[in-house]
Amino acid sequence: MSDFGFETRAIHAGQEPDPRTGAVVPAIYATSTYKQDGVGGLREGYEYSRSANPTRTALEECLASLELGARGFAFASGLAAEDTLLRALTKPGDHVVIPDDAYGGTYRLFDKVESRWGLEYDPVAIADVDAVRAAVRPGQTRIVWVETPTNPLLGIADIAALAEIAHEAGALLVVDNTFASSYLQQPLAHGADIVVHSTTKYAGGHSDVVGGALITRDETLAEPIAFHQNSMGAVAGPFDSWLVLRGLKTLALRMERHSDNAERVVAFLQSRPEVSQVIYPGLAEHPGHAVAARQMKRFGGMVSFRMAAGEKAALDVVEHTELFILAESLGGVESLIEHPGRMTHASAAGSPLEVPSDLVRISVGIESADDLVGDLEQAFERLGR
Ligand SMILES: *Cc1c(COP(=O)(O)O)cnc(C)c1O
Numbered sequence: 001m002s003d004f005g006f007e008t009r010a011i012h013a014g015q016e017p018d019p020r021t022g023a024v025v026p027a028i029y030a031t032s033t034y035k036q037d038g039v040g041g042l043r044e045g046y047e048y049s050r051s052a053n054p055t056r057t058a059l060e061e062c063l064a065s066l067e068l069g070a071r072g073f074a075f076a077s078g079l080a081a082e083d084t085l086l087r088a089l090t091k092p093g094d095h096v097v098i099p100d101d102a103y104g105g106t107y108r109l110f111d112k113v114e115s116r117w118g119l120e121y122d123p124v125a126i127a128d129v130d131a132v133r134a135a136v137r138p139g140q141t142r143i144v145w146v147e148t149p150t151n152p153l154l155g156i157a158d159i160a161a162l163a164e165i166a167h168e169a170g171a172l173l174v175v176d177n178t179f180a181s182s183y184l185q186q187p188l189a190h191g192a193d194i195v196v197h198s199t200t201k202y203a204g205g206h207s208d209v210v211g212g213a214l215i216t217r218d219e220t221l222a223e224p225i226a227f228h229q230n231s232m233g234a235v236a237g238p239f240d241s242w243l244v245l246r247g248l249k250t251l252a253l254r255m256e257r258h259s260d261n262a263e264r265v266v267a268f269l270q271s272r273p274e275v276s277q278v279i280y281p282g283l284a285e286h287p288g289h290a291v292a293a294r295q296m297k298r299f300g301g302m303v304s305f306r307m308a309a310g311e312k313a314a315l316d317v318v319e320h321t322e323l324f325i326l327a328e329s330l331g332g333v334e335s336l337i338e339h340p341g342r343m344t345h346a347s348a349a350g351s352p353l354e355v356p357s358d359l360v361r362i363s364v365g366i367e368s369a370d371d372l373v374g375d376l377e378q379a380f381e382r383l384g385r
Pocket of ligand 1: 077078079080103105106147151176178179197198199200201210211212
């Protein structure tokens with residue numbers, strides 16, 4: 001399928017009409033085990049659904065195709081994917097560089113779980129190439145872990161530059177591509193070794209499933225991940241795999257619309273005196289704009305902004321929208337709004353990853369842009385009343 005365009009691969013990669021019935025859509029194979037044609041006579045390798053399941057295989061092949069990787073792996077959640085990656089590719093005493101505004105759950109995984117097994121980590125401003133170079137310990141650093149854009153401050157990391165730094169030090173570059181999505185950014189093409197997704201977000205796209213994925217550049221990296229996926233067992237179930245597979249079919253259309261709507265919302269926020277700063281990589285004044293323009297197709301649906309009047313105003317805005325739903329998570333068709341300091345990033349309070357208290361994060365959905373702007377406008381009008 002590799003000669004086809006992204007939209008074609010999103011709909012067809014890993015998915016053939018069923019040979020028996022002609023069903024166009026892959027079946028949900030709700031089965032734990034498979035009949036063997038004589039002992040060891042497996043049909044297409046299927047033996048037990050922790051090891052492999054046809055619905056999950058379809059998703060894994062589709063994900064690999066979209067990220068231009070060798071192999072894809074689907075997990076029960078983004079964090080399950082991350083944990084599997086870390087246990088497959090690191091050992092006690094190894095060192096990892098992580099973003100200083102990493103996703104809160106990722107930070108907690110390093111800080112409270114992996115560190116107990118002897119994995120060392122340093123949070124670094126990964127938009128700063130020199131800071132990453134200084135933090136890498138040749139011989140000890142096993143992974144440079146990057147999110148771009150980051151959450152919730154939408155910092156941009158230069159994937160190609162960081163791949164070079166990581167590789168010179170004998171480390172791997174892992175990119176959490178959740179915020180950009182496979183449509184807007186393909187990190188493996190810029191030198192990354194492994195891509196991580198919370199498919200809960202844009203890949204699934206409808207806020208109806210929790211899932212995760214890993215995509216490797218080559219087969220050598222795929223081997224330990226395949227072994228650990230089966231050995232640890234945090235796999236995506238068939239129904240969840242099917243939901244993500246369906247979500248991927250419209251990913252390109254959705255990301256275009258998310259980006260259109262975000263641009264409208266950004267323009268509105270910039271016009272408001274209550275807002276002290278609008279953070280969006282599509283803005284020329286964003287420090288990562290040039291790098292983002294080089295490695296992303298467009299700038300996506302995530303927008304953050306700071307309220308001039310401080311935390312109270314930020315809390316008022318998130319509580320006064322009617323269309324934007326006050327909720328954690330992101331990447332669905334519906335618009336969401338949240339206060340990172342008290343919600344998604346509450347676990348980072350008091351740590352180097354603490355976020356500003358006047359910050360509001362929105363996941364701009366694919367509703368009518370006029371309605372979204374109108375909703376924010378009425379929330380601003382109600383401030384201080
Ligand atoms: C949500 C998220 C995760 C974790 O994924 P889950 O599916 O919630 O386990 C990791 N990274 C980023 C950037 C996320 O937004």
